[in-house]
Amino acid sequence: MTAMLMVCWLFVCSALSVSSANPPHIVLIVADDLGWNDVSWNNPDISTPNLQGLASQGVILNSSYVMPVCSPTRGALLTGYYPYHLGLQHGIIKGDTPSFLTTTKSTVSEKLHDNGYTTHMVGKWHLGMCNWTYTPTYRGFDTSGGLLGGSAGHYDHMNGNGFDFRINTTVDHSYDGIHSTEAYTDIAINAINGQDPDKPMFLYLAYQAAHTPLQTDPAYEAQYSSVVNDNRRIYSGMVTQMDDSVGRIRKALEDKGFLDNLVLVFISDNGGDVNNGGNNYPLRGSKSTYWEGGVRTPAFVYSKTHLDVTGYTQSNFLHAVDWYPTLLEVAGVSQSDNIDGVSQWDMIKSQGASARTEFVYNIDEIKNTAAIRVGSYKLTKGSPGSKSDIYDVPLTNRRRRAVRNRATSVKYRLFDIDADPTESRDLSRRFPDLVDQLKAKLDTLSATFTPAHVPAADSNGKPRNWGGVWTPGWCAGDL
Numbered sequence: 001m002t003a004m005l006m007v008c009w010l011f012v013c014s015a016l017s018v019s020s021a022n023p024p025h026i027v028l029i030v031a032d033d034l035g036w037n038d039v040s041w042n043n044p045d046i047s048t049p050n051l052q053g054l055a056s057q058g059v060i061l062n063s064s065y066v067m068p069v070c071s072p073t074r075g076a077l078l079t080g081y082y083p084y085h086l087g088l089q090h091g092i093i094k095g096d097t098p099s100f101l102t103t104t105k106s107t108v109s110e111k112l113h114d115n116g117y118t119t120h121m122v123g124k125w126h127l128g129m130c131n132w133t134y135t136p137t138y139r140g141f142d143t144s145g146g147l148l149g150g151s152a153g154h155y156d157h158m159n160g161n162g163f164d165f166r167i168n169t170t171v172d173h174s175y176d177g178i179h180s181t182e183a184y185t186d187i188a189i190n191a192i193n194g195q196d197p198d199k200p201m202f203l204y205l206a207y208q209a210a211h212t213p214l215q216t217d218p219a220y221e222a223q224y225s226s227v228v229n230d231n232r233r234i235y236s237g238m239v240t241q242m243d244d245s246v247g248r249i250r251k252a253l254e255d256k257g258f259l260d261n262l263v264l265v266f267i268s269d270n271g272g273d274v275n276n277g278g279n280n281y282p283l284r285g286s287k288s289t290y291w292e293g294g295v296r297t298p299a300f301v302y303s304k305t306h307l308d309v310t311g312y313t314q315s316n317f318l319h320a321v322d323w324y325p326t327l328l329e330v331a332g333v334s335q336s337d338n339i340d341g342v343s344q345w346d347m348i349k350s351q352g353a354s355a356r357t358e359f360v361y362n363i364d365e366i367k368n369t370a371a372i373r374v375g376s377y378k379l380t381k382g383s384p385g386s387k388s389d390i391y392d393v394p395l396t397n398r399r400r401r402a403v404r405n406r407a408t409s410v411k412y413r414l415f416d417i418d419a420d421p422t423e424s425r426d427l428s429r430r431f432p433d434l435v436d437q438l439k440a441k442l443d444t445l446s447a448t449f450t451p452a453h454v455p456a457a458d459s460n461g462k463p464r465n466w467g468g469v470w471t472p473g474w475c476a477g478d479l
């Protein structure tokens with residue numbers, strides 16, 4: 001944190017910028033499968049007053065890009081590397097496969113921890129659990145609570161046929177029957193209340209809302225009784241339940257006296273899953289695709305004291321990899337890691353330009369698909385994903401008509417996202433030279449890939465070998 005100080009000597013005064021030895025508390029909230037059209041500032045049919053209240057007093061990020069699915073986004077977020085440099089580009093980490101976020105790269109939690117922060121991880125991890133070395137308390141978090149895998153019943157915390165809920169490393173049944181959103185909020189509030197106020201706090205709170213299974217407390221579903229589509233009704237309730245929880249988090253931060261020295265970031269890990277209640281209208285596509293609806297998701301930054309300009313929408317782009325250097329800059333921690341991310345703190349804080357002019361949506365050498373962005377232009381290689389329509393909010397329970405996979409026949413597509421954010425006009429035949437330039441850039445970038453790490457399932461990991469609980473301890477450590 002820097003502050004202006006007036007220094008006077010013999011009637012001559014000058015302003016000095018001083019660095020404060022009082023780094024801000026940082027709260028990073030990640031929603032699960034929350035799409036563009038699933039927050040009230042993009043869709044007034046959804047009730048998210050707490051999120052919108054914070055967003056409107058902060059900066060709404062209108063071009064916040066993430067990966068198409070969970071684990072890759074979380075890996076990018078925590079390390080500052082694109083998933084194609086982590087071996088995470090091909091998809092999610094499955095519970096019974098020995099796959100994980102590599103320990104050869106630092107996490108933002110490790111960096112903050114090493115620089116005096118108390119670090120808390122609450123909620124869904126989904127970055128590997130076959131060896132303890134891949135789990136939160138071994139990746140820079142002082143405390144952790146929640147789900148190691150990718151999804152579980154919101155009330156029974158069963159991830160497939162194994163129980164998956166721990167406080168630190170210990171299996172914990174005290175939240176059985178309590179919705180994950182409420183459970184994670186309670187654990188996060190305990191962490192806030194127990195925080196030594198003389199030390200800065202980093203809280204990484206990763207909800208499993210509004211991811212499947214679609215379950216919410218009846219009172220939340222009842223708020224949407226006019227919504228006929230069952231998935232959309234329950235999903236909307238889950239979003240509002242999370243919003244109430246964010247209100248509880250804000251209150252706990254205020255009661256603790258942390259609001260005056262706080263930076264809070266809210267993002268979603270990927271776009272809405274249109275088959276499971278989420279919606280990205282008017283953006284094209286769904287979760288699991290490179291279409292904008294899969295990767296351009298709701299986000300904002302709130303801070304009472306650390307933003308020079310507030311109450312505006314920042315439409316310059318940033319990518320999930322940028323949070324690692326951005327949060328470290330917020331914390332006053334210098335880093336010279338050879339990462340893919342760049343700090344966007346100046347853009348966010350001072351309504352500045354983006355610190356990047358291009359980014360990689362993904363490079364997946366197994367599917368032989370990729371997409372990159374340079375300025376306003378987006379080049380996609382291969383199919384960006386078969387859920388390729390612009391999906392309106394479903395009004396009935398009728399199944400959607402099957403989508404023709406019209407994306408397979410064309411090798412490269414070119415879109416001008418600023419002019420055409422819904423990707424309705426493929427410009428590749430009109431601008432062949434531009435396609436060639438972007439292809440050349442993509443080829444250069446692709447050459448640096450780390451092979452996707454997608455090992456086969458290992459029956460040693462199955463919960464039946466571990467008393468019915470997902471348990472680390474059946475794969476080797478990282479190289």
Ligand SMILES: *[C@@H]1O[C@H](CO)[C@@H](O)[C@H](O)[C@H]1NC(C)=O
Binds near residue numbers: 142143168
């Ligand atoms: C979790 O671990 C931290 C750090 O060792 C400790 O302070 C805290 O009490 C633990 N929480 C529980 C519930 O055991």
Ligand SMILES: *[C@@H]1O[C@H](CO)[C@@H](O)[C@H](O)[C@H]1NC(C)=O
Binds near residue numbers: 062314
């Ligand atoms: C945010 O992005 C959407 C979708 O591209 C666009 O319609 C809207 O005008 C943008 N808003 C601002 C304030 O830039």
Ligand SMILES: *[C@@H]1O[C@H](CO)[C@@H](O)[C@H](O)[C@H]1NC(C)=O
Binds near residue numbers: 133477
């Ligand atoms: C887990 O990783 C650690 C550190 O690399 C290693 O010493 C240990 O043997 C691994 N556990 C198993 C079960 O292989």
